[in-house]
Amino acid sequence: MIQVKDLTKDFGPRRAIDHLNFTVNKGDVVGFLGPNGAGKSTTMKIITGFMAPSSGQASVAGFDVFESPIEVKKRIGYLPETPPVYGDMYVRDYLEYVAALKGVSKDKIKSFVKNSIEKTNLGDVQTRLIHHLSKGFKQRVGIAQAIVSDPEVLILDEPTVGLDPKQVAEIRDLIKALKGQHTIILSTHVLPEVQATCEKIIIINNGKIVAQDSIHSLAMMEKGQRRLQIRTRKDVLDMISILSSIPQILSVKEGSNQKEWEISLQGGDDVIEAISACLVAKGLGLLEFTPTKLDLEDVFIKLTYGQATKENLKNGVEI
Amino acid sequence: MIGILTIFQKEFKGFVFAPTFWVICFLLSVVFSWVYPIQLDLFAKLLMNYVMQQGVSVNQLNIHYGVFLRQVSYLNLMLIIVIPALTMKLFSEEKKMRTFDLLMTSPVTSFQIVLGKYLAAMGAVLGLILIAFVYPLVTSFLAKIFWGPLFIAFFGVFLLGAVYTAMDLFCSSLTENSLIAYVTSVVLNISIWFVGIGAEVVDSEAGRKFFEHVSLSSHLSSLVEGTIRTNGLIFFGSIIVLFCFLAERVIESSRWR
Numbered sequence: 001m002i003q004v005k006d007l008t009k010d011f012g013p014r015r016a017i018d019h020l021n022f023t024v025n026k027g028d029v030v031g032f033l034g035p036n037g038a039g040k041s042t043t044m045k046i047i048t049g050f051m052a053p054s055s056g057q058a059s060v061a062g063f064d065v066f067e068s069p070i071e072v073k074k075r076i077g078y079l080p081e082t083p084p085v086y087g088d089m090y091v092r093d094y095l096e097y098v099a100a101l102k103g104v105s106k107d108k109i110k111s112f113v114k115n116s117i118e119k120t121n122l123g124d125v126q127t128r129l130i131h132h133l134s135k136g137f138k139q140r141v142g143i144a145q146a147i148v149s150d151p152e153v154l155i156l157d158e159p160t161v162g163l164d165p166k167q168v169a170e171i172r173d174l175i176k177a178l179k180g181q182h183t184i185i186l187s188t189h190v191l192p193e194v195q196a197t198c199e200k201i202i203i204i205n206n207g208k209i210v211a212q213d214s215i216h217s218l219a220m221m222e223k224g225q226r227r228l229q230i231r232t233r234k235d236v237l238d239m240i241s242i243l244s245s246i247p248q249i250l251s252v253k254e255g256s257n258q259k260e261w262e263i264s265l266q267g268g269d270d271v272i273e274a275i276s277a278c279l280v281a282k283g284l285g286l287l288e289f290t291p292t293k294l295d296l297e298d299v300f301i302k303l304t305y306g307q308a309t310k311e312n313l314k315n316g317v318e319i
Numbered sequence: 320m321i322g323i324l325t326i327f328q329k330e331f332k333g334f335v336f337a338p339t340f341w342v343i344c345f346l347l348s349v350v351f352s353w354v355y356p357i358q359l360d361l362f363a364k365l366l367m368n369y370v371m372q373q374g375v376s377v378n379q380l381n382i383h384y385g386v387f388l389r390q391v392s393y394l395n396l397m398l399i400i401v402i403p404a405l406t407m408k409l410f411s412e413e414k415k416m417r418t419f420d421l422l423m424t425s426p427v428t429s430f431q432i433v434l435g436k437y438l439a440a441m442g443a444v445l446g447l448i449l450i451a452f453v454y455p456l457v458t459s460f461l462a463k464i465f466w467g468p469l470f471i472a473f474f475g476v477f478l479l480g481a482v483y484t485a486m487d488l489f490c491s492s493l494t495e496n497s498l499i500a501y502v503t504s505v506v507l508n509i510s511i512w513f514v515g516i517g518a519e520v521v522d523s524e525a526g527r528k529f530f531e532h533v534s535l536s537s538h539l540s541s542l543v544e545g546t547i548r549t550n551g552l553i554f555f556g557s558i559i560v561l562f563c564f565l566a567e568r569v570i571e572s573s574r575w576r
Binding site: 048051070071074085086088097098 | 336
């Protein structure tokens with residue numbers, strides 16, 4: 001559905017994105033992940049036809065975004081970082097305007113608007129001026145305008161920014177509900193959002209793709225690594241020596257005090273069993289013992305900030 | 320075509336339902352309600368005493384020159400100041416509020432966006448001119464009026480409004496700041512009157528003719544006196560097309576800048 005080939009964009013001497021290549025299939029929900037300033041929004045703007053690339057190509061449903069922008073724009077619903085709403089318009093009028101602008105035929109506008117108002121739960125505020133709405137509601141109006149023309153492709157730039165936790169959950173449910181009907185690209189730097197909604201992830205840093213895969217395989221990238229959260233009743237002065245008999249332990253980190261520890265290890269359940277046996281034998285008063293797999297957050301930080309750290313160290317900069 | 324119509328409707332509604340347009344209408348009618356009766360009164364006094372007054376030009380004894388043309392020139396002065404107030408937000412506000420993103424990612428061309436907005440602003444300008452037209456219309460109950468020259472004079476000032484609107488729309492497309500758009504618009508509206516001054520300083524015949532051709536006042540003066548000349552229409556049309564085209568280029572440039 002969306003194909004991006006060697007996409008590059010320069011802003012003067014600064015290269016915002018650098019030879020991006022990726023494909024999004026029909027019906028996919030793809031999370032576009034990266035720290036601030038990584039080039040997420042720029043990529044999305046190019047795909048929507050808002051901006052032209054410096055070099056490379058992007059196409060949506062077989063239409064090149066620069067050669068036939070109108071055809072592309074007919075198929076895209078876009079929510080920019082700031083919802084593009086007119087403060088002096090009523091919610092319903094605004095959505096009708098957007099629908100007309102997107103080329104929805106006159107007899108269908110009412111039903112399309114009704115549909116998007118229902119999906120985004122805007123029924124109570126549809127006769128109010130957008131100017132008077134809270135930030136969360138404005139964001140929802142922004143999402144409503146993206147889906148009002150029932151586009152094949154939805155591009156959402158940080159859709160849950162500024163919403164309260166309940167609204168965030170609602171928007172996530174909404175995105176889940178839109179799965180299947182639309183191809184969705186979602187940019188964010190909030191990881192649980194991606195985990196909750198997306199099937200595939202593209203991680204981008206400094207304008208380059210550092211990883212693209214399904215969530216499952218990304219989470220398993222550090223294969224076999226596990227982590228243990230431990231809390232004891234007594235203070236433990238030297239956890240490393242206590243566990244020195246177990247060679248599979250990679251690192252031991254002290255938590256907020258000497259009662260809380262975090263242990264990384266390589267291996268399966270047998271190693272965990274050995275650690276628990278060791279701790280119990282010492283009589284430290286084991287209260288909590290939680291094995292976790294490395295999660296997406298670790299992968300993300302490793303792929304993005306981890307790289308920066310290495311580079312900085314190379315240059316002799318301490319961070 | 321549907322794109323132009325959609326944007327036109329939205330912007331025109333924006334004018335009609337926003338206070339700015341009505342405040343301008345109100346102020347315009349306050350000014351005319353003050354100035355117009357005074358003009359009319361002066362003209363009536365002149366007619367009563369004209370036998371005693373030597374050397375009054377014959378022109379001044381005609382209501383078209385004595386009253387209506389003065390009103391048209393006041394209207395022109397008002398349009399220089401008020402049209403920028405109507406057009407200043409058309410693009411700058413879109414850019415500032417990021418609603419420009421919506422326009423740029425909708426299946427409409429830059430040309431349709433500019434034309435839709437231009438026509439909407441022209442609708443508002445027409446409203447202002449109709450308000451000014453009410454005064455001669457009421458006068459027709461008191462005096463015999465030749466409608467032809469009057470209509471052409473108001474048509475002339477409408478064309479002038481169309482020129483201002485095109486220039487001011489262009490100014491609005493250049494910036495995110497409405498105030499800057501307003502100031503540059505007013506300066507541009509005023510400065511276009513000074514282009515013709517060149518005719519007085521150049522020596523060569525060809526140069527003088529050139530400046531006379533691009534002088535706004537020479538083209539307007541024939542219109543307000545009731546003569547439609549094709550070269551005048553073409554001149555006004557060219558300025559309108561030029562500035563709409565420039566605005567379209569500025570909008571389009573945001574795609575690749």
